[in-house]
Amino acid sequence: MAYYDRLDEHGLAVLDYVRARRHDFHRHPELSWCEFRTTAVLCRELAQMGFSVRWGRPLWGELRPHNLPPREQLDAAFAAARAELGEGDPYLAEMAGGFTGLVAELDCGGGPHQAFRFDIDALPVQESGGCDHSPCGAGFASVVDGRMHACGHDGHMAVGLGLARLLAEHKAALKGRFTLLFQPAEEVAGGGVHFARLPQLQGADRLYSVHVGIVDRPVLVCDATWIAGSVFEVVFRGRPAHAGNNPHYGRNALLAACQAVTALYGIARHGGGASRVNVGAMHADNPNNIICDEARLRFEVRGADNGIRDYMAQRARQVIEGAAAMQEVTVEITPLTRFENHPNHPALAAWIKEQALAFGLGAGDIQDSYQVPASEDATFMTRAVNEGGGQACHLLFGCPVVGGHHNSRFDIPDPLLAWGSSFYFHLARQALACWGSDQFKV
Structure with a gap:
């Protein structure tokens, strides 16, 4: 049995929710800097949970997106989102021009500042229509011609929302500040450069980021680095x-x-x-x-x-x-x-392994480190936190990936996402237990 099939009570509690959210995002993929519907849906979900949400131009401030797609592509994507969500959607207007992505915060009083990053963009890939392709059989294949979540970012968002629900439901028992960054334009190395400069990330004691798959077997990688x-x-x-x-x-x-x-x-x-x-x-x-x-x-x-x-x-x-x-x-x-290539904080990677074992994983379910022969713009944020006096680490929730990444048959198991939400929640709570100890020191 894969590690992610062994769900605890928190994983079981959010399984149906993360599955539904992932399927919705998968059906409605949006390319880099065009994640208008995606951002609006995330804002609505997180605001309903009680998070303080910032998005659009007020979030970006003086920062400006770079390497944007052609203006006509941006305008068409914005118009499509407005047609679906309605003229009166409270979130869309501030995103016009490519100001996508959001930051959601939950302040539980004195304690550490823990941040979690999730990317949100899709790829220009035509999804397979084969009967053996799970999204087709289950009715959640992409409805947008030539676009698909073929790298798992729909799953990343689902993990983030599952984590948010668990944090919100247990807010009374938590301390500290929790910042969830839903970053646009990872596929074009765009959003991470700018989100690394956001004031909401400054002073973070810890930053966690993750990618599903990559290692094509059921294993948690505690220290995943990326090539430049x-x-x-x-x-x-x-x-x-x-x-x-x-x-x-x-x-x-x-x-x-x-x-x-x-x-x-x-x-x-x-x-x-x-x-x-x-x-x-x-x-x-x-x-x-x-x-x-x-x-x-x-x-x-x-x-x-x-x-x-x-x-x-x-x-x-x-x-x-x-x-x-x-x-x-x-x-x-x-x-x-x-x-960029930037190393993870070794103390945090070691602590994550300890917590994975405490969470019920066996030694065979864990891989200490892995250099991914691909690139990730979360490294800009890792660098900002590590050099700012905090600790940052990128993980892999490894699993068999149908078709491989950036492939028309790409698919991932939904239980992995509920497991990821619960494991992140475990890390968040355990960090509170060691707040102020040497484990929080650089």
Whole structure:
């Protein structure tokens, strides 16, 4: 039996609730910076529980979202949310323009400040319609064409709401301040950069963040670190010419882009740790009889740490500029966003393992540490808390993942989410017991 199938009384109490919330979010996926309906639903749920909720422009203050999608995409997503929720929805207006996400706080009086982070965006993936795909059979598959919660963020939100319900129901027995951050735009390394600067996170004694799945077996990882990454947009500009009559007059931007793509995949990998490169898109809107004068591509590099990421980025710039020089075209390389590698607080990771054992997990249910060969923008928040005198740690609620992450058949077990809510509640209460001890010191 998987660890998450052994639900305690608190897990059983929120199971139906987290299942229903996860299924609702799964049916209504929204892309990065377009999480308007998602944010409004979260605000409503948390306000009804008694949390103090801040969202939209009042939450963001002087901060501004970056790497936003095209304006027409933002406007269409906002209009769709307004059409569903109604003109009078009290939350939507303040989110216009991409000011999504929220922070919910429950103040129970003197004690530690504990923060929990959950990401909320979906992916541009068309969900499988196969009869063996559980969301289809159970009636909660995505109703939005070309969009899907294919990474588990619908589950993360459900864990957060389950935790919120348990905190609210036991408020009289709790102390301290509980801050739940529902962060937008993780998939584009957007929201975490800004949420790390929010005043609601400042002074946090502890920050917990989590990802479901990732490790494709039922195991709790107490210390999950993520590799660093950077994303770039590249534009090659050449000179058009007749492809048959005088091709030698032209300067072929598309050929330069093709040579750059080949060269990018040929970059020598770093001997000091994991390194990655991927070209996700290449486009040239050009007829067949004209030498192409403009081509675009978007690519990413990753590294086990920030230094290896920077090595990959430097080599990528060199080979792209070399490809442009070969074809005598110009090139612009624009950084779009980045992910950082930052270690978890070792004392908090060790304490989480102790608490997992006390919560009923066996040694075989726990993995001490794991470096995920992917990237996460929660690391900006981890860094802010750890460097601010607190303790921050990222966990994995590992489980068999149908189809794999970012796949059209992605699915996760609902009991895992109820277990996660209950385990987080356990951590929150146990932290109160050791408040003021050496375990809270950096």
